[in-house]
Structure formats: structure tokens, C-alpha cells
Amino acid sequence: MGLTSMLHRLAARHAHVLLVETPGHWLTRVAAEHHLLDRGWRLAQSPADADVLAVCGTPGVELATVADRLWQQMPGPRVRIGIESPEQVRHALDIAEADLRDITRQQTDSRVRRGGRGDQTRPDGHPTGGHGPHGDHAKGGDEHAGHAGHAGVAHGDMDMAPAGIPLANRGEDRDGLELDVLHVRLGPVLAYWPAGLVLRCTLSGDVIVDAQASLTDPSHRTPEHDSASRSGRLFAARRCDNAASLLALAGAHDAASGARQVRDILLDPDGAADAPARLARLTRTVRRSWLLRWSLRRLGSLSRSDLVNRDLPDTLEGDAHDRLLGMLDRASRAVAEESSHRATGQPTVPVEAVAELVRGWDLATARLIVASLDLDAAAPAREVSRV
Amino acid sequence: MSDPSVTVVPAFWALGAAGLLGLLASVAAIVDGLLSARAAGAAAGTGWSRPAGEVARLMWQRRRATVAADTLLWRTGGAGLLVMALMIVTVVPLGAWTLFDLDVGVVWFNAMDVLAWAFVWLTGWGANSAHALVGGYRFLAYGLAYELPLMFALVAPAVAASSLNVGTIAAAQQGLWFVTWMPLAFLVFCMGVLAIAMWGPFSAAVAPDVAGGVSAELSGVDRLLFLGGRYALLAAGAAFAVPMFLGGGAGPLLPAWLWVLVKTLALLAALVWLRRRLPVVRPDLFMEIGWVVLLPAVLLQDLLVAGIALARS
Numbered sequence: 047m048g049l050t051s052m053l054h055r056l057a058a059r060h061a062h063v064l065l066v067e068t069p070g071h072w073l074t075r076v077a078a079e080h081h082l083l084d085r086g087w088r089l090a091q092s093p094a095d096a097d098v099l100a101v102c103g104t105p106g107v108e109l110a111t112v113a114d115r116l117w118q119q120m121p122g123p124r125v126r127i128g129i130e131s132p133e134q135v136r137h138a139l140d141i142a143e144a145d146l147r148d149i150t151r152q153q154t155d156s157r158v159r160r161g162g163r164g165d166q167t168r169p170d171g172h173p174t175g176g177h178g179p180h181g182d183h184a185k186g187g188d189e190h191a192g193h194a195g196h197a198g199v200a201h202g203d204m205d206m207a208p209a210g211i212p213l214a215n216r217g218e219d220r221d222g223l224e225l226d227v228l229h230v231r232l233g234p235v236l237a238y239w240p241a242g243l244v245l246r247c248t249l250s251g252d253v254i255v256d257a258q259a260s261l262t263d264p265s266h267r268t269p270e271h272d273s274a275s276r277s278g279r280l281f282a283a284r285r286c287d288n289a290a291s292l293l294a295l296a297g298a299h300d301a302a303s304g305a306r307q308v309r310d311i312l313l314d315p316d317g318a319a320d321a322p323a324r325l326a327r328l329t330r331t332v333r334r335s336w337l338l339r340w341s342l343r344r345l346g347s348l349s350r351s352d353l354v355n356r357d358l359p360d361t362l363e364g365d366a367h368d369r370l371l372g373m374l375d376r377a378s379r380a381v382a383e384e385s386s387h388r389a390t391g392q393p394t395v396p397v398e399a400v401a402e403l404v405r406g407w408d409l410a411t412a413r414l415i416v417a418s419l420d421l422d423a424a425a426p427a428r429e430v431s432r433v
Numbered sequence: 434m435s436d437p438s439v440t441v442v443p444a445f446w447a448l449g450a451a452g453l454l455g456l457l458a459s460v461a462a463i464v465d466g467l468l469s470a471r472a473a474g475a476a477a478g479t480g481w482s483r484p485a486g487e488v489a490r491l492m493w494q495r496r497r498a499t500v501a502a503d504t505l506l507w508r509t510g511g512a513g514l515l516v517m518a519l520m521i522v523t524v525v526p527l528g529a530w531t532l533f534d535l536d537v538g539v540v541w542f543n544a545m546d547v548l549a550w551a552f553v554w555l556t557g558w559g560a561n562s563a564h565a566l567v568g569g570y571r572f573l574a575y576g577l578a579y580e581l582p583l584m585f586a587l588v589a590p591a592v593a594a595s596s597l598n599v600g601t602i603a604a605a606q607q608g609l610w611f612v613t614w615m616p617l618a619f620l621v622f623c624m625g626v627l628a629i630a631m632w633g634p635f636s637a638a639v640a641p642d643v644a645g646g647v648s649a650e651l652s653g654v655d656r657l658l659f660l661g662g663r664y665a666l667l668a669a670g671a672a673f674a675v676p677m678f679l680g681g682g683a684g685p686l687l688p689a690w691l692w693v694l695v696k697t698l699a700l701l702a703a704l705v706w707l708r709r710r711l712p713v714v715r716p717d718l719f720m721e722i723g724w725v726v727l728l729p730a731v732l733l734q735d736l737l738v739a740g741i742a743l744a745r746s
């Protein structure tokens with residue numbers, strides 16, 4: 047079986063990892079991302095694409111349920127790891143690779159799954175009907191975990207329900223066409239999405255006609271892991287990470303990789319001293335790309351009076367492109383000053399405002415707008431606990 | 434048939450053509466692996482072995498089914514892209530040899546590329562998942578914008594060579610490659626190839642913002658076929674551009690078949706490289722560009738080519 051084991055080893059060296067970030071564990075997630083890309087692994091975009099489920103931090107009840115669902119949706123061979131702190135990342139990834147290669151372990155896992163418990167008659171049955179693959183399953187009865195997508199489609203019209211999924215209701219979209227209305231959750235686990243944020247969207251076609259925003263486990267809040275050491279570099283790294291998300295969503299892969307690398311250098315205590323120069327180069331590249339400007343301008347424009355009305359910080363003025371450049375500028379300034387008085391000043395965005403800003407936009411645009419808000423994972427939490 | 438410079442080879446050579454296409458697709462995957470490993474700062478070794486690693490991984494991975502999926506259509510769509518790419522290369526002459534010397538080879542290519550509409554949409558539809566469905570919609574929106582410019586871009590070389598036979602078109606450029614005097618048609622053709630393969634600026638249908646869109650629910654061998662199909666389409670599109678715009682096998686020193694391969698590889702590498710440089714064009718923005726800018730521009734190009742062809746005859 048030399049060939050088989052060689053192939054398994056080859057496969058395990060190219061694993062795809064689905065990261066679940068518990069709010070407050072940004073540093074752990076970033077370290078995991080850095081190390082897994084470093085060893086040539088890739089980030090999975092959906093559970094179907096994933097070999098490894100990596101949960102960063104200790105999730106609350108709601109997020110843990112979502113992680114369980116994602117785990118059930120993974121095709122297998124599969125490995126689940128929990129990473130508590132940035133220091134554990136390397137070790138956890140080594141374990142994941144070893145477990146992926148362990149053929150007997152994977153065979154046992156597959157047998158146990160097939161044996162199944164009551165509701166798992168289908169070995170690979172996943173809750174996908176009408177809703178997305180990510181974390182949008184906590185609605186409705188959790189006792190149906192892993193079963194048909196009861197949560198996906200509008201309830202009410204239960205006359206026809208193929209495979210237990212009621213058909214979608216109809217509604218008028220913004221152009222007055224009558225389209226199927228789908229209820230889709232965005233988050234809490236989605237690539238380039240702020241940790242802990244959930245948007246319950248009502249879609250007609252791919253246009254968000256209505257949305258409600260919430261946070262997972264609002265009562266289960268671990269204090270920000272890194273709050274003790276809020277330095278200018280950390281603040282800048284956070285801005286770079288958010289810029290990388292926005293760039294990746296806009297499809298500018300090289301620029302996104304560049305932003306990610308600057309972020310990792312900033313977080314590394316003995317990181318190279320050329321971080322400011324690299325950041326400046328990245329900013330120049332982004333500023334010069336007219337295609338990027340063309341694709342991001344006029345998205346989610348906010349005037350000064352909009353900001354005041356919605357109680358939003360004034361760093362969000364302008365469109366998505368302005369905000370992208372703003373993130374990079376703030377990062378540069380924080381690195382240059384190396385002081386903490388500015389760094390603590392990342393203002394909060396009320397979570398309801400996020401929902402308001404995406405209403406009426408299509409999914410792609412909505413994702414770009416959310417990413418352009420430069421959210422700190424913990425920021426909406428404070429806001430909500432105040433309400 | 435119409436052109437004596439092209440010989441039709443026996444049908445069993447189709448296996449060779451398929452192997453060659455597989456090779457080109459692998460090269461494309463390796464180039465992409467190297468470029469992304471370099472950008473991510475990972476070890477270069479992982480870039481080289483990435484295609485092999487992905488194949489091993491996906492062969493090993495279990496196939497997944499979703500609840501109330503339209504399995505037949507879903508699987509058909511996923512595997513269809515690869516079939517499309519294979520059908521396209523049957524009419525591309527490799528130097529002096531071709532598998533299928535069709536009088537209307539250009540129309541054949543067009544017929545094949547339209548199949549992408551069905552296959553991609555079915556892959557998005559079949560999984561019974563909202564994100565995949567959104568991906569399918571996005572591809573159709575691109576299709577509405579790129580298909581007509583692409584068709585008229587294919588018209589230009591055909592008019593210049595007064596033939597729809599791919600071999601004849603290649604032979605008509607012995608003096609001057611068509612790309613030199615119909616650059617716009619060439620660019621629009623390349624754009625069409627990128628769009629069919631859902632590549633780079635046209636990857637909104639498989640974008641991370643909808644969890645991989647059309648491919649969100651694919652796993653195991655289904656994902657392998659879909660991914661392989663995308664690379665193969667990119668390779669087949671690049672191969673088809675060679676007889677259409679890049680002079681076919683024309684070139685000094687090397688034999689014609691080698692020139693075809695060299696040109697195909699060069700164009701393929703350029704298309705792969707573009708992915709990392711250009712941001713995604715949102716379908717709603719591209720709709721405007723396709724109809725307001727590209728279509729009139731390509732029509733003007735056709736008019737110009739037709740004028741020159743008339744004057745020369």
C-alpha cells in the first residue's frame with residue numbers, strides 16, 4: 047500500500063481549513079491563518095471544501111452549535127481541532143495533519159457516521175435546502191441538527207414540502223417583479239466576515255430586501271485576548287487584516303496577500319523593521335489601481351449627516367473605496383506614531399447600523415460594504431451590551 | 434477538407450489530444466499554485482505539488498449529497514465543463530494534424546462555449562443551496578454581457594480568411610498574424626475565455642463572498658471535475674486562440690506543432706497570471722461595459738476587417 051499512503055500524505059500536505067473565530071480571539075485566528083498558509087494549506091470557503099475544522103477560542107453555546115453543524119456538513123476525511131491561543135497554533139496544525147493521515151482513524155469516523163443516530167438516515171445529509179452552507183442553521187428547532195433545511199425557506203405556506211423543505215413564498219422585489227423569497231443567514235462563519243456577526247437576510251434573487259443583525263452569544267463574551275497590549279502596531283495589524291478582507295472580497299488577490307503579510311509582520315514581535323515601507327508600498331498599489339476604484343466607488347456612500355443620524359464614527363465617511371484607503375492610512379499613522387493614545391480610538395459601530403447599510407443591495411455589494419466598515423470584532427459587542 | 438495543409442488523424446488520437454489538454458491544464462494549475470504560494474509567502478515546494486496534492490485530496494474526499502438536490506442535473510453540470518473543453522480542442526489543428534477538420538469549426542467553438550451557460554447554471558441550481566444558486570445567477574449575468582461580443586470577436590478572423598474552417602484561418606495568417614490588425618477582437622476573445630472558465634476578473638460566480646458560489650456544495654470527485662473543467666477550459670480557449678489570432682503553427686526554426694504548443698502555453702500562462710492582478714468585475718458593472726462599450730467596439734472591428742478583406746479581394 048505504498049502508493050496509497052503516499053497519496054494520503056500528499057493530500058494531507060494540502061489540506062483546506064475552515065476557520066471559526068470566536069469573538070475576542072482575533073489574534074488566535076490570525077496566527078492560525080498565518081501558519082496554515084505558511085505550510086501551503088489553504089483556507090476553505092465552505093464546509094464542503096474543508097478537511098480541517100479549526101475553532102479558535104472557546105465558543106459560546108450558539109457558536110458551538112454552528113460549529114457542530116459545520117462539522118456534520120464536512121465530507122470527510124475530516125479533523126476537528128480547537129485552538130485556545132496563538133502559541134498553540136503550530137502544535138494544533140501538526141496534530142491535524144497527523145490525524146488526517148491516520149487512515150484507521152478516518153475509517154472509524156466514517157463508520158460511526160454511517161451508523162448514525164436517529165435523525166441521520168442519510169450518511170451525508172446536510173441542512174442546505176434553500177439556505178447557505180454557513181452557520182445559517184441555528185434557527186428553528188435545534189433538535190433537527192444535521193437534518194433538512196427547515197430554516198431556509200419562508201414558513202407559512204406548508205402545502206408542498208419536498209424532502210421536508212417548505213417551498214419559498216413569493217414577494218415583490220425592488221423592481222416590482224414577483225420572485226421567490228429566501229431567508230438566508232450570513233455569518234457567523236463565512237470567509238472574510240467579522241467574527242460573531244450574524245445577518246438574517248431576506249433575499250429576492252440576490253437582492254437583500256430586509257436584514258436583521260445580531261451577535262452570537264451576546265452574554266458569552268470573553269474579554270479581548272489582546273486588550274492588555276493595545277499598541278500602535280496591533281491597531282495597525284487589525285486595520286491591515288480588515289483591508290485584506292475587503293481586498294480579497296473585491297478579488298484583488300495579490301493586494302490581499304500583501305496586506306496579510308504586512309499584518310503578520312506587524313504582529314511578530316521581532317518582525318522586520320520594514321513594515322512601514324511595505325505598508326506604504328501596499329497603499330500606493332491600492333491607490334493606483336483604477337479597476338479597484340471603479341469596482342468599489344459609490345458603494346455604501348455615507349455623507350457626514352448620514353453618519354450623525356446613524357450614530358456612526360466619522361472615519362466611515364465616503365464610499366467603500368474611501369474607507370479602504372482610510373484603513374490603510376490609519377494603519378500607517380499608527381505604525382509611525384507607535385503610541386497607544388490613537389490606537390485605543392477605534393470607535394464602535396452599532397450592530398443595527400450594519401443591517402441598515404446593506405438593505406437594498408445585492409449580496410456581493412453587501413459583503414463589500416460590511417467589510418469596508420472596518421469592524422473590530424469586539425466593537426459591536428460593547429455596543430449591544432449597552433442597549 | 435477544404436485545406437490540403439491539414440491532415441485528419443485517426444480517431445484514436447483523441448486520447449492523445451485529451452492527454453495533451455490534461456497536461457496543459459496541469460501546467461496552468463502549477464503556474465497558479467506557484468504564483469499564489471509566492472504571494473502568500475509559503476514555501477515554493479508547496480506551489481509545485483499543489484495540483485497533485487489537490488487531486489489526491491479530492492480523490493480521497495467523500496462525495497457529498499445535499500438535501501433534495503437535483504442530483505442528475507447537478508452532476509451533469511459539474512462534469513460538463515471538462516467535456517466542453519475536450520470538444521473544443523477537437524477542432525484545433527496541432528500544426529498539420531487535426532482530429533476533426535470541420536468546415537464550420539468556428540461555429541463549433543461557439544456552440545460549445547454556449548454550453549457553459551447550461552452547465553454552470555445547472556451546477557448552481559442542482560445543489561439546492563442559496564449560495565450556489567446566487568453563483569449561477571451571477572454567471573448568467575456575465576453570460577448576457579460577454580456572449581455577443583465574443584461571437585462578433587470570432588467573426589473577425591473568419592471574415593478575414595473568408596472561411597469558418599479553423600485550419601484555413603490559421604493558413605491565412607502566414608504573412609501577418611490576425612492579432613496585429615484585429616487586436617480588439619483578440620482581447621474580447623480572451624475575455625470570453627476567462628469568463629467561460631470563471632477565472633480572475635470573471636470569478637464572481639465562484640467568489641468567496643458567497644462561500645464559493647456555484648462550487649459551494651461540491652466535494653470530492655465532483656469538485657475535482659469542476660475545478661479540472663475550469664482549468665481545461667482555460668487551456669482549450671488558449672489553444673483555440675492560436676489558430677484564430679496567433680498564426681497557428683507559423684514561426685521560425687521549430688516545427689509547426691511545437692509552435693502551436695509554445696504559443697498556447699504562453700497565452701495560458703498570461704491568462705493564469707492575470708487572475709492575481711485584476712480585481713473581480715461585478716456582473717452588474719460588466720453588463721454596462723459589455724453592451725455599451727465592448728459590443729459596439731467589436732462591431733466596428735468587424736466592419737474594419739470586412740472593409741480590408743473586400744479591398745484585398
